[in-house]
Amino acid sequence: MTVSQRTALGAREVTKSFPGVRALDNVSFACRPGRVHALLGENGAGKSTLVRILTGDQSPDTGTVVVDDVEVALGSPREALAHGVVPVYQELTVLPEMTVLDNVMLGQEVRRRRWLDSRRQLDVVREALERVSLGEVSPTTLAGDLSLANQQLVEIARAVVRRSPVLILDEPSAVLSGDKLEALHDVVRTIAASGTAVVYITHLLEEVHELADDVTILRDGAVVSTGPVAKYDTDRIVREMVGRQVEQVFPDPPDHGAAVMLRVSSLVPRGSDAAPVDLDVRAGEIVGLAGLVGSGRSRFLRTLAGARKRATGTVELDGDTVKASINATIDAGVVLVPEERKRDGLVLDLTVSDNTTLTSLGAVSTWGLLRTQREENAFAEERERLDIKTAGPRQLTRQLSGGNQQKIVIAKWLQVSPRVLLLDEPTRGVDIGAKNEIYRIIRELAAEGMAIVIASSELAEVVGLAHRVLVFRDGAVVGEVGRNTESSEKIMHLALGTAS
Amino acid sequence: MTDAPTTTTTTTTSRLSRLSSVLAPMAGLATVLLLAAVTTPQLYTPEVMRLVLFQIGIIGIAALGQTLVLLTGGIDLSISGAIALTSVVLAVTTNGSDDRLVTALVLSVVAGLTVGLVNGALVVLRGVPPFVATFASFVLIQGVIIAWTGGAPSGRIPDGLSWLGSGRLFDVIPVPVLVFGVLAVVVGVVLERSTAGRRLYATGLNRDAARLSGVRTGLVIGSCYVASSLLGVVAGLVNASFTGYVDAALVRSLNLDSIAAAVIGGIALTGGRGRIGNTLIGVVLLAVLLTWLIQLGAGGGAQLIVSGAVIVLAVFMQGRRLRIPGTTAGKKGQQ
Numbered sequence: 001m002t003v004s005q006r007t008a009l010g011a012r013e014v015t016k017s018f019p020g021v022r023a024l025d026n027v028s029f030a031c032r033p034g035r036v037h038a039l040l041g042e043n044g045a046g047k048s049t050l051v052r053i054l055t056g057d058q059s060p061d062t063g064t065v066v067v068d069d070v071e072v073a074l075g076s077p078r079e080a081l082a083h084g085v086v087p088v089y090q091e092l093t094v095l096p097e098m099t100v101l102d103n104v105m106l107g108q109e110v111r112r113r114r115w116l117d118s119r120r121q122l123d124v125v126r127e128a129l130e131r132v133s134l135g136e137v138s139p140t141t142l143a144g145d146l147s148l149a150n151q152q153l154v155e156i157a158r159a160v161v162r163r164s165p166v167l168i169l170d171e172p173s174a175v176l177s178g179d180k181l182e183a184l185h186d187v188v189r190t191i192a193a194s195g196t197a198v199v200y201i202t203h204l205l206e207e208v209h210e211l212a213d214d215v216t217i218l219r220d221g222a223v224v225s226t227g228p229v230a231k232y233d234t235d236r237i238v239r240e241m242v243g244r245q246v247e248q249v250f251p252d253p254p255d256h257g258a259a260v261m262l263r264v265s266s267l268v269p270r271g272s273d274a275a276p277v278d279l280d281v282r283a284g285e286i287v288g289l290a291g292l293v294g295s296g297r298s299r300f301l302r303t304l305a306g307a308r309k310r311a312t313g314t315v316e317l318d319g320d321t322v323k324a325s326i327n328a329t330i331d332a333g334v335v336l337v338p339e340e341r342k343r344d345g346l347v348l349d350l351t352v353s354d355n356t357t358l359t360s361l362g363a364v365s366t367w368g369l370l371r372t373q374r375e376e377n378a379f380a381e382e383r384e385r386l387d388i389k390t391a392g393p394r395q396l397t398r399q400l401s402g403g404n405q406q407k408i409v410i411a412k413w414l415q416v417s418p419r420v421l422l423l424d425e426p427t428r429g430v431d432i433g434a435k436n437e438i439y440r441i442i443r444e445l446a447a448e449g450m451a452i453v454i455a456s457s458e459l460a461e462v463v464g465l466a467h468r469v470l471v472f473r474d475g476a477v478v479g480e481v482g483r484n485t486e487s488s489e490k491i492m493h494l495a496l497g498t499a500s
Numbered sequence: 501m502t503d504a505p506t507t508t509t510t511t512t513t514s515r516l517s518r519l520s521s522v523l524a525p526m527a528g529l530a531t532v533l534l535l536a537a538v539t540t541p542q543l544y545t546p547e548v549m550r551l552v553l554f555q556i557g558i559i560g561i562a563a564l565g566q567t568l569v570l571l572t573g574g575i576d577l578s579i580s581g582a583i584a585l586t587s588v589v590l591a592v593t594t595n596g597s598d599d600r601l602v603t604a605l606v607l608s609v610v611a612g613l614t615v616g617l618v619n620g621a622l623v624v625l626r627g628v629p630p631f632v633a634t635f636a637s638f639v640l641i642q643g644v645i646i647a648w649t650g651g652a653p654s655g656r657i658p659d660g661l662s663w664l665g666s667g668r669l670f671d672v673i674p675v676p677v678l679v680f681g682v683l684a685v686v687v688g689v690v691l692e693r694s695t696a697g698r699r700l701y702a703t704g705l706n707r708d709a710a711r712l713s714g715v716r717t718g719l720v721i722g723s724c725y726v727a728s729s730l731l732g733v734v735a736g737l738v739n740a741s742f743t744g745y746v747d748a749a750l751v752r753s754l755n756l757d758s759i760a761a762a763v764i765g766g767i768a769l770t771g772g773r774g775r776i777g778n779t780l781i782g783v784v785l786l787a788v789l790l791t792w793l794i795q796l797g798a799g800g801g802a803q804l805i806v807s808g809a810v811i812v813l814a815v816f817m818q819g820r821r822l823r824i825p826g827t828t829a830g831k832k833g834q835q
Binding site: 307326330331336338343344345346347348349354358359361362412416 | 694695696698699702709710772
């Protein structure tokens with residue numbers, strides 16, 4: 001079989017920057033008709049940004065998108081659709097209150113004159129459902145009554161009906177398993193065999209070999225490798241995804257004490273069916289939590305911090321039990337720098353000083369009345385210690401850069417002199433300079449004897465900062481990796497489930 | 501300190517932005533006063549001015565409670581229920597005699613506490629939308645009043661209380677406006693200078709972040725509903741002792757009036773935005789506006805139309821103001 005050299009969908013030298021981050025750097029990519037092209041990379045490597053550009057959701061700073069060998073400017077997802085580029089996103093867009101039929105035909109209803117042609121619609125939907133192995137599902141079922149896996153397949157049926165020349169599947173396998181996964185693979189193969197170009201994003205590496213014809217690997221916003229799948233075994237894929245430049249950047253973390261300060265025993269978040277998690281952290285120790293997005297790191301940290309309810313498990317600090325509530329946990333000295341800084345970490349429309357003292361209002365007041373001088377002193381102290389760049393204590397927190405906002409979150413917790421600091425994605429959306437300062441702060445706090453747990457999807461960060469790293473997968477800890485030269489690849493194998 | 505000048509600048513800008521939020525209601529007030537001077541000069545006679553001051557007092561007390569609830573991001577539609585309930589409790593318990601006045605006062609406060617606690621519990625513990633929870637309370641209270649009084653609430657308010665509604669300091673300033681003034685200072689200090697006020701603003705602006713910072717947001721929100729109902733009781737006492745009898749129709753408009761006053765003054769319906777000064781200016785503006793309409797000979801219908809239109813206008817202008825400096829809301833695709 002000869003491969004068509006036409007580019008069904010591609011990118012030419014695409015660059016895209018966000019404030020403080022270069023998300024894509026001169027990325028070129030080509031997907032041929034009739035081929036399944038796997039797009040691989042760590043979290044934050046630039047896959048999502050590339051998909052958003054290919055589907056017209058965002059426009060590139062420089063470079064162009066190519067559809068059917070022609071350079072096009074896609075102003076919106078609608079224009080991309082008009083060019084035959086159909087995305088199926090990871091976040092489901094199925095409307096639960098509508099029937100399967102209406103969901104599949106949404107935006108592509110079959111009309112006769114101006115009225116819906118119900119009989120034709122039903123035929124079209126039946127055929128599409130058959131193809132995605134949902135033949136047994138009645139088109140009149142409410143989509144919300146289907147399982148998550150079947151909803152995903154409904155979404156794919158929607159794309160099947162379009163018979164478009166290009167299909168983008170963003171982690172379709174994330175919620176599927178067993179038969180359904182097989183069915184998905186069959187559908188993708190038939191779609192590709194009919195000449196459609198399929199861009200397939202996944203974290204399941206065994207899928208890559210089963211399904212893909214071509215592979216492109218992104219790392220730090222650049223294409224590091226691309227070619228036919230035969231040239232890539234699992235080890236090579238992981239190595240290319242991780243890179244090797246990791247360890248030199250970070251100095252060794254400071255030595256830590258011997259006594260266990262924080263002991264977490266068989267913790268299970270409520271509403272989770274994952275295996276219980278145990279964790280011991282010593283004074284001055286930095287423990288990293290790695291894993292893919294959705295692996296349960298954040299949920300574990302939030303549960304540990306008392307922000308989510310526990311199903312089972314105990315938390316002990318220096319041998320004393322910590323009750324499972326946010327206030328009891330804070331009072332004990334276990335505090336969380338949350339993942340969503342703007343949503344959970346800060347009151348953006350209060351001043352930087354107000355945010356800093358929000359955790360310790362008792363200390364800056366007498367008889368319930370605030371003392372401005374004490375508040376400003378408290379802020380000035382943290383501003384000096386953390387090098388927060390702000391016009392003054394009365395500046396609105398919203399006006400600060402991401403890095404300085406994150407420092408305010410840390411500052412507000414330092415006000416309560418915590419024993420254990422939990423950090424969830426502490427450098428997300430933070431520019432490189434502020435990133436290094438946050439790393440410095442974390443190391444200093446550890447050196448002062450604070451126990452630190454840091455979760456991040458940036459592998460380099462976890463490996464570089466931590467004494468040891470726990471790897472999460474499906475809500476459970478699947479392995480522990482010490483600090484050495486092979487850590488990154490070991491962690492990636494554990495996180496992906498490809499460890500031998 | 502090297503950065504002292506910048507500190508001063510930001511302080512000045514925040515003062516300016518605070519000033520700008522009362523600019524529109526100030527302009528509105530000036531306009532109404534001017535129009536009144538042309539159309540109904542009798543507004544400026546002492547008798548009518550006293551009526552304006554009384555209106556300021558009664559609407560103001562209710563608006564203070566409403567402000568607290570609005571700052572949490574909620575709304576209290578039961579506040580006039582608390583007011584009506586108070587006058588009925590007063591009338592039924594005392595039947596016009598001073599003997600059981602203390603008992604009546606205690607019962608009124610208990611009634612107010614109950615209303616506030618029910619509202620707070622529904623909103624905080626059950627997550628019922630404030631609009632629904634407090635409106636249900638309002639309907640419930642009306643039902644209780646009708647069932648209790650056989651549908652025709654009547655009865656006299658004891659004379660021992662009449663100073664509260666009709667009394668005047670130095671024979672000039674009506675007591676209701678004094679009560680409002682004192683309460684406004686208390687609420688103002690709580691909002692601006694106390695830890696409770698700081699927690700309230702943090703909760704109203706971002707409940708998740710406040711909770712994760714250790715603020716007991718449920719307690720904060722619940723307290724505001726209780727405070728609002730208790731202020732409703734005070735407004736009820738003032739109103740009942742002014743009219744001297746139970747008048748269910750008069751107090752009904754105070755739900756709308758208290759919201760209107762806070763909102764046209766610049767308190768945001770979205771929570772966390774606005775200060776005590778906004779409520780003060782809004783109360784004055786609304787009281788003058790309503791009295792002017794009465795002087796013009798406008799009926800109840802016209803008054804409601806104007807109140808409604810003013811609220812819509814105020815919310816419309818707030819919507820525009822919120823988007824101006826430093827906010828990313830509405831700029832999609834920039835992230």
